[in-house]
Amino acid sequence: MPAFDSAALDALAAGRYGDPFAILGPHEASGHVVVRTIQPGARGVDLLTSSGEKPITMRCIHEAGIFEGELTRNDTYRLRVDWGGSVQIFDDSYRFPPLLGDLDLHLLGEGRQLKLADCLGAVFMRIDGVAGVRFAIWAPNACRVSVIGDFNAWDGRRHSMRLRHGAGVWELFIPGLAIGSLYKFEILTRDGAILLKADPIARQFEGPPATAAIVGDNAPFSWTDDLWMQRRNAHSDAPLSIYEVHVASWRRHDDGRPFLWRELADTLIPYVTDLGFTHIEFMPIMAHPFGGSWGYQPLSQFAPMPILGTPDEFAFFVDRCHVAGLGVILDWVPAHFPTDAYGLIRFDGTALYEHEDPREGFHQDWNTLIYNFGRNEVRNFLIASALFWLDRYHVDGIRVDAVASMLYRDYSRAEGQWIPNRFGGRENLEAIDFLLELSDAITEYAPGSMLIAEESTAWPGVSAPVDKGGLGFTHKWNMGWMHDTLRYIAQDPINRRYHHDDMTFGLIYAFSERFILPISHDEVVYGKSSLLGKMPGDNWQRFANLRAYLSFMWTQPGKKLLFMGQEFGQANEWNHDLQLAWPEAEAPHHGGVRHLVRDLNRVYCAEPALSCTDFDPSGFRWLIGDDRNQSVFAWLRQTGNSEETILVVANFTPVPRHAYRVGVPSPGHWVEVLNSDAATYGGSDLGNLGGANAETVASHGMAASLSLTLPPLGVLILRKDR
Known part of the structure; x- marks a missing residue:
C-alpha cells in the first residue's frame, strides 16, 4: 500500500505538495519497485528499462496526469510520454x-x-553519465x-523540488x-500564494522586459592573461588613472543599440x-530591469547585462583589456536592491533577504x-557575488556603491524612522561586520584585487587594513575634495579669492585615507551640468578653466577617476539614453582637452x-597656498630622489602673471613638462619657452627660485632638467 492517501495525490496534482519525492520516482513495495510520475496533459506514459525489457505501460491514478507503473527489480529507467501528437523520452x-x-x-548555513554559484542556481553537470542541470535555491x-x-x-x-531540511x-x-x-522558480508560500521568482544565482538572463533566467555554461573561459593576473597589486603605489564608463551610452549604433562587448573590445579598449x-x-x-537606474538597482548579482552580449563575451572583453595593459573595475551594489516582484523582495513569502521592519529594510x-x-546566508550571497566577478571574470577590483548608507542606521532618516543598534548607537554593526568579512575574503581568495569605497563621511580608517582597525578597503573616493574644488572652479575668477580655501582644505586630510579623486557620473547629471558647463566665462575661458582644473586634479595627491565625455569636455550633461557627443569631440577646443588628458596621463x-607618493604626506609640500588675491597656487610633488621632484604652479584667473617668483629646491634649468595653456590644447600659448633657469634667490623656504610667466587660467608642470 502507498504511504500516502488520495488527499496527497490531490495536493500533488494541485501543486501544493511540498515533498514530491515521497510520492514520485521509484519506491520499494513488497519485492518490486513502484514508479510514479506526474505529467499533466499526457495521453499515456511508458517505462523504458535499461535492461531492454518490453515497455511497461503506466496506469493513470489521478485525472491530473499522475501515472504509476511497476518494475520487477530496481532498474534504471526512462519515461516515454505520449502528448497526443508527439512523443518525448527522458x-x-x-x-x-x-x-x-x-x-x-x-x-551554506554558516x-x-x-x-555559491557552483552550489546554488543552475549548474550543468553529469550524474551517473546522464547530462542535465542541477537546480538549487535557498527558500527556507x-x-x-x-x-x-x-x-x-x-x-x-x-518539476517540484526536494527540500534539504535544516539548510532551507x-x-x-x-x-x-x-x-x-529558460527557467524561473515557482514558489508556494505559507499563506498559499504562488510567486514566480528569478534565480538569485543565475549566471545569465533574458533582456528586459523578459524576466527568465538562462541556464548558463559553467565551463571555464580560456584566459590569456596569466602574466597580468600575477603582477597586479591593489596596494601598489603605481599610477591609477580610471576612465569611468556607462557601457550602454558610451557609443551606440545608428538604430540606438549599444555596442556589444566584442565591438567594445575593438573600440573602447x-x-x-x-x-x-x-583602468576602466x-x-x-x-543584470537590472530598469535602464534609468544606471545599473544601481540590480536584480542579479551574478549575471552580466544581457543587452551587451553573453557572459563569455564579457570575459573576452576583460581578457582583451588585460592583454592591452588595462585593468577593469566594476561598480557593485550591496547597499540595496529593487522591489520588482520577481526579484528578491519577500522571496519565499517572507522577508528573506531584507528586514521585516521598514525602518531597517x-x-x-x-x-x-x-x-x-x-543573516549568514545573505552575507554569503553578497560576498560570493563579489568573489564571483573577481574569479570568474578576472576583474581587477570592485567599487562598493553607497557605503555611507550601509554604515549608519540613521542614514537619510529623521528621528523615529530608524532603530538603534544593540548598544543604542547609530552605527550599523551588522553592515560593518559584513564589510570586514568582505575585505578578508577578497584578500584571501582574490589577492591583488582592489576594493574601493564610495563613502562620503568622515568614518575613520575606511581604507586601513582590518588588522589595524580599518574597514579593509584598498581605496576610498575623496568626495570632500571633489565637492570643494568643483565649488571653487564654478566661481567667477574675480570671486575666487573669497573661496581660496576650497582648493587647499583637502590637503589637511589628503593622507588620512588611500584616496581616489573622482569626477564621476554623479557630478554631470540631473541638472548639475557637464564639467565644461560648470566653468564660468566666455567660451575660451570655459575651456581654459576646464584644462586648468583637470591639470590641478592630475597633480594633486590621490589616484584619478574621470567620467566618460569629460575627457573631451562634452558640452551637455550626461544622458543615459544617448551616446556621447562624438562629433563634438572632434571640434578644436574639445579635441584640445582630449589631447591634454592624454598628456596628463602620460606625465602622471x-x-x-x-x-608613488599619493598616500605619503612627505611627497607633497605647499610652496604657495596663501596667494588668494591672485588665485595662484604652487606645490611640490617629491620622492626621496631630488631629481624626480615636480613643481606645479596654477593660476586660476584670466590674467597672465609675469616674473612671478616661485621657490624651488635647487638651482639649474627646470623643464616645462606641461603647460595647460599650450596652443596644442587650444590655449593662448603663453609660457616660458619650454623652461626656466632657477636662480640662487631664496623664496618660499627654498634656497633657489624661478621667475615664471604664468599663463591665464593655466597650470604649469615643471621638473629639474636631468
Missing part, C-alpha cells in the same frame, strides 16, 4: 538521489560557501518550490536539459589606452530594500613623484 528527475553534500549544506520558508521553464510548459507541477535549500536535477534553456588611462571602471553591468531615498546583513605615469 530520464526521470525523481530517480536521482540528493546531490548537495552535507559539507555544502553546512557551509554563510561560508564562497563558491516556502511550502513548495518548482523549476518552471520552456522545457515543461512553465508548469510548476512537473531546495534542489532538483533535471536530466537532458540543455544550456540555454584602443580609445582608453590611447588616452593613457590605466564600469557602472554596474549586473527600506531606503526612503531610492525606494529600494536593504539587505539584512545579520612617467613621473614617479606624481603617483
